[in-house]
Amino acid sequence: MNAGNPPGLDLERLRAHLDRERAGxxxxxxxxxxxxxxxxxxxxxxxxxxxRWVVRRPPLGHVLATAHDMAREHRVISAxxxxxxxxxxxxxxxxxxxxxxxxxxxxxxxxxxxxxxxEQLAGIGPERTREVVLSLVDTLVTLHSVDPAGxxxxxxxxxxxxxxxxxxxxxxxxxxxxSRELAGIDELHTRLAKALPDSxxxxxxxxxxxxxxxx
Numbered sequence: 449m450n451a452g453n454p455p456g457l458d459l460e461r462l463r464a465h466l467d468r469e470r471a472g473x474x475x476x477x478x479x480x481x482x483x484x485x486x487x488x489x490x491x492x493x494x495x496x497x498x499x500r501w502v503v504r505r506p507p508l509g510h511v512l513a514t515a516h517d518m519a520r521e522h523r524v525i526s527a528x529x530x531x532x533x534x535x536x537x538x539x540x541x542x543x544x545x546x547x548x549x550x551x552x553x554x555x556x557x558x559x560x561x562x563x564x565x566x567e568q569l570a571g572i573g574p575e576r577t578r579e580v581v582l583s584l585v586d587t588l589v590t591l592h593s594v595d596p597a598g599x600x601x602x603x604x605x606x607x608x609x610x611x612x613x614x615x616x617x618x619x620x621x622x623x624x625x626x627s628r629e630l631a632g633i634d635e636l637h638t639r640l641a642k643a644l645p646d647s648x649x650x651x652x653x654x655x656x657x658x659x660x661x662x663x
Contacts, residue, residue, distance in 0.1 A: 449481035449495060456490050456508050457482075458548050465547045466554070469540055475499070485564055489516055493557060500557035501539060505550050515621065518551040519543060525555060527599040533591050534558075611644055 453459055459478045466474050476496040480503070483491040492503045506516035522541040529535050539554040563569055569577045596602050606613070619637055 449479045449493065451477065451479050454480050454482045454492060456505060457492050457503060461547050465542060501554050502557050503552055503554050505552040518553050522553040527601050531594055531599060533594060534587060615640055615644060
């Protein structure tokens with residue numbers, strides 16, 4: 449991390465906004481760095497030398513409609529944080545694009561190791577890998593046991609017809625962002641459409657969670 453501005457994040461304007469909205473939260477000069485490895489929204493770690501936070505914002509440049517909704521992410525995290533689901537504590541949501549150039553939200557930093565590749569898991573050995581995988585399954589079980597209505601997400605998204613709607617969206621997003629020919633991609637879309645099962649009505653947060661995957 450450094451004191452300069454990483455791409456897409458103006459630390460001076462961020463600090464001024466935090467001082468206005470959460471007076472006393474920041475106690476020193478801000479330093480920030482871009483967290484690498486993501487595939488969608490930009491994620492930064494920010495520190496004042498004492499505390500650490502994470503800032504999320506949409507990617508720079510062209511953004512596909514509905515694909516990078518910061519308020520949507522913030523709402524889900526805010527609803528799940530009081531439950532047993534391990535999510536960071538939300539700090540604030542800002543939808544004023546004049547602050548850093550786009551909507552963004554801030555949450556507390558949670559230390560940990562993200563495992564993204566098989567090579568990373570190979571490095572920790574089979575026993576530890578099994579623990580990591582079982583922890584993932586346990587967390588999904590905990591998540592799916594949450595009643596959406598009980599945490600204020602009863603009206604979140606439209607679970608009915610989700611699969612059909614998602615496939616249509618992927619097709620439109622592919623057409624809008626196509627920059628080269630990808631062998632088999634159109635055939636894949638056609639085969640998925642033919643094999644698509646009906647979307648069941650949700651009885652837990654499973655469909656609520658799935659409806660956020662377009663981020």
